[in-house]
Structures are given as structure tokens and as C-alpha cells.
Amino acid sequence: MLGKLSILGPGLLGGSIGLAARQRKVAKRVVIWARRPDAADQAYKLGAADEAVTDLAKAVADAELVVLATPIGAMRGLVDQIRPVLPAGCIVTDVGSVKYTIVTALSDALEGHARFVGSHPMAGSEQSGIDAARRDLFDNAVCIVTPREDTDKAALNIVYDFWKALGCSVKTLAPLEHDEIVARISHLPHIVAATVINVVCNDGAHPLNFVGPGFKDFTRIASGPFDMWTEICLENREEIGRALDQLIEELAKVRAAVENSDAVELRTMLKRAKHFRDELRFRT
Numbered sequence: 001m002l003g004k005l006s007i008l009g010p011g012l013l014g015g016s017i018g019l020a021a022r023q024r025k026v027a028k029r030v031v032i033w034a035r036r037p038d039a040a041d042q043a044y045k046l047g048a049a050d051e052a053v054t055d056l057a058k059a060v061a062d063a064e065l066v067v068l069a070t071p072i073g074a075m076r077g078l079v080d081q082i083r084p085v086l087p088a089g090c091i092v093t094d095v096g097s098v099k100y101t102i103v104t105a106l107s108d109a110l111e112g113h114a115r116f117v118g119s120h121p122m123a124g125s126e127q128s129g130i131d132a133a134r135r136d137l138f139d140n141a142v143c144i145v146t147p148r149e150d151t152d153k154a155a156l157n158i159v160y161d162f163w164k165a166l167g168c169s170v171k172t173l174a175p176l177e178h179d180e181i182v183a184r185i186s187h188l189p190h191i192v193a194a195t196v197i198n199v200v201c202n203d204g205a206h207p208l209n210f211v212g213p214g215f216k217d218f219t220r221i222a223s224g225p226f227d228m229w230t231e232i233c234l235e236n237r238e239e240i241g242r243a244l245d246q247l248i249e250e251l252a253k254v255r256a257a258v259e260n261s262d263a264v265e266l267r268t269m270l271k272r273a274k275h276f277r278d279e280l281r282f283r284t
Helices: 012-023 037-045 056-060 072-085 100-110 153-165 175-200 206-210 213-223 226-235 237-259 263-283
Strands: 002-008 027-033 051-053 065-068 091-094 115-121 142-146 169-172
Touching: 002 012, 002 056, 012 027, 012 037, 027 037, 027 056, 037 051, 056 072, 065 072, 065 153, 072 091, 072 100, 072 226, 091 100, 091 153, 100 115, 100 175, 115 153, 115 175, 142 153, 142 175, 153 169, 175 213, 175 226, 175 237, 226 237, 237 263
Parallel strands: 002 027, 002 065, 027 051, 065 091, 091 115, 142 169
Antiparallel strands: 115 142
């Protein structure tokens, strides 16, 4: 069990971490920091923390583990603020969905002050804010831990055990490999869902009067916070660009098969996709 767990950011992930940590007794004390007093009050009232504060120094004082649960663009600034007051031996992790730039920047910024280990719980939602937080959000969810070669092994083990204690299936990837994979399994699907919505509604929302559950399921993630996703796309732009190039190549093949009435090619493509999608279903 951890001593004090400090969560910086009371949104969906930060709130869910607090709820899960308290329910599962992962830490003796859970503290959430928020910029605004009303957000801190809300986190406390919902039971996501034993204490919710707006004072950063107070939030991280005596913390054994600090979790950065803010948008990725805010993490560097927060680390600069907490670095002088972090207790000796403290471990810092995060929940960001882009890893190479974050792990590089924060590992270097915290050197000599704290031990940083990158994390990415694959447990988001199209909803945002602490009102959407759930204590079971991490049950059976994958959390990817992204150490560098110089990452402190003891800190890595503690972060690994932390996510496992919250209910995650924990896997390890190098930061660059993480960004390559997540660009395809998370970032690209969001862009595609948003693009399909825009194509369908090019002349207004009228077509939405006729959609069925399949369309709703497919495009659900397009309801995610657009500011956050803009930031993610720019932060991981190189890998997302490569994924988009691959998608465009595949779409060109589909278009050619449709134009040429090539039933064999279409059937092969659809059969292959069904095979891999069914394999995913059997794994979950």
C-alpha cells in the first residue's frame, strides 16, 4: 500500500483514479489537486479523495506517488512548479496518450528531484470531467507503462503494481513504440470517426435522423473533447501522419475495387477485417 497518493487534475481519469484507489485501498491517503476551488470541492464531495486542495505544494507534500492527470500540454508546467517541493524519493507518473515527448521532457526535468515513469491507461471515454469518473473505469483495462533504458527499476515496479492494483492489465512498451501503436489503435480511429461524421453531415445534420445503432457505435468516440484531441494530434503528428498515409492507401484499394466491381478483392478485404475483429472479440 502506498502512503500518500497525489493526483494532479480532477477530470475523468484523475477522478476515476481517486475513486478506484480509495475503494481498493491502494493508498493510505488520496489527495487531489485542482486549479479551481469548485473543482476541488466537487472531487471531494464525490469521494474521489480524502482531501482536495488548490495548493500544489500542499498536494505533493510527503507524496509517495504523484499522478499527472491533466491534459498533456499542462504537464510540463506543472512539473516545473512541483519540482522544488517534491519529497525525496517521490515517484511521478502520468496518464498522457502520447509518450515519447512527455517521457523525454519530464524524465529530464525531474532528474535529481524525483523518479519519472510514463503511463497510459487505455480507459478513456467520449465523456470528460469528474462527473463522468467511475471507480470501475480501470477494471480489465490495458495500461501501458513506458520506461526508458535509464528508468529507475524500483520506481517502474511501483508504478506497474499501482496500475495493476487499480484493476488494469499492465503492459510495457518503449515510448516511441507506444506512440506508433497508439496512433493506429486510438488516435487514427478518433480522426476517422470525426471525419465520417463530417462527411455525413457536410450539408447539415439532416442525415442523422436516419442512422442506426451501428453508426452510433462507430462514431461514439467523435464526441470526445475536441481541444484535448487537437493537442494529441499535434503532439503525435509524425506517427499519426504515417497512420493516415496507410489508411489513404487502403481506402484507395477499396475505391478501386468498388469502381472495378472487383468482388474478389472486396470479399478478401472484408473477410480479413472480420477475422482480425473477431480475434479482438475473443481476447476481451
